[in-house]
Amino acid sequence: MYEVYALKYGERDTTACQFFYREPSHEPITLHFYVWLILGGSHPVLVDAGCREADAAQRGIRHYVNPATMVQRVGVRPADIPTVLISHLHWDHWAGHSLFPSAEFWIQRDEVEFWTGPVARFELYRQLANATALGELVTLNYGGRIRLVEGERQVLPGLRVHWVGGHTAGLQIVSVETGRGRVVLTSDASHFFRNVERRWPTQIITNLPQMLAAFDTIDALAGPERLVVAGHDPEVADRFKPTEPGIIRIA
Numbered sequence: 001m002y003e004v005y006a007l008k009y010g011e012r013d014t015t016a017c018q019f020f021y022r023e024p025s026h027e028p029i030t031l032h033f034y035v036w037l038i039l040g041g042s043h044p045v046l047v048d049a050g051c052r053e054a055d056a057a058q059r060g061i062r063h064y065v066n067p068a069t070m071v072q073r074v075g076v077r078p079a080d081i082p083t084v085l086i087s088h089l090h091w092d093h094w095a096g097h098s099l100f101p102s103a104e105f106w107i108q109r110d111e112v113e114f115w116t117g118p119v120a121r122f123e124l125y126r127q128l129a130n131a132t133a134l135g136e137l138v139t140l141n142y143g144g145r146i147r148l149v150e151g152e153r154q155v156l157p158g159l160r161v162h163w164v165g166g167h168t169a170g171l172q173i174v175s176v177e178t179g180r181g182r183v184v185l186t187s188d189a190s191h192f193f194r195n196v197e198r199r200w201p202t203q204i205i206t207n208l209p210q211m212l213a214a215f216d217t218i219d220a221l222a223g224p225e226r227l228v229v230a231g232h233d234p235e236v237a238d239r240f241k242p243t244e245p246g247i248i249r250i251a
């Protein structure tokens with residue numbers, strides 16, 4: 001059985017109308033930025049790589065802590081992580097890849113095709129990525145460190161990735177069997193709990209019907225225990241168990 005931790009590496013303020021799809025309210029909201037660590041299998045598995053200090057400074061992230069430092073605080077050396085599951089290639093999930101120097105990165109093929117394809121150059125999408133970090137995909141691939149996956153795949157027994165798309169072309173979510181039930185790490189398929197719980201999309205999308213269908217996929221995977229972990233919601237710390245500042249034990 002696995003243990004799952006949400007590790008917070010920064011935060012940023014915005015407003016509801018800037019974030020949720022056609023939302024009229026100017027209510028201030030705060031995004032928390034996380035990576036997620038899965039222990040208890042044959043080796044540790046990380047979900048997402050976060051970003052580096054330069055990205056954090058450039059994007060106005062407050063209280064930035066290097067995601068590798070957060071991983072160390074749970075007792076895992078970043079160089080000892082052989083597998084990092086990348087939910088998608090936005091800067092806050094991919095730009096920190098070099099913090100995990102031994103890892104193979106699992107990414108959906110649709111995601112790589114989108115960011116190397118004809119639409120990514122438009123400012124609307126380009127601004128969401130770190131172009132240098134995207135370029136490094138090629139070098140990492142030639143070094144045997146990129147595993148392109150399609151659809152649903154087992155990572156380890158009881159630990160799977162599932163393509164959902166919607167927010168990005170190849171967004172994938174993660175399901176993990178734990179002693180408390182099956183945990184679903186939604187990443188940006190549901191930035192906040194209100195996305196999946198009210199079927200309310202965010203504004204950042206490549207395909208709106210896919211984003212709506214992803215909410216159904218999250219619910220179908222979650223089962224009766226409802227161990228759903230939203231991707232950027234400060235409420236993760238209220239719904240699950242913080243063990244020390246920035247470290248939240250999910251299961």
Ligand SMILES: [Zn+2]
Nearest residue numbers: 090092093188
């Ligand atoms: Zn994100």
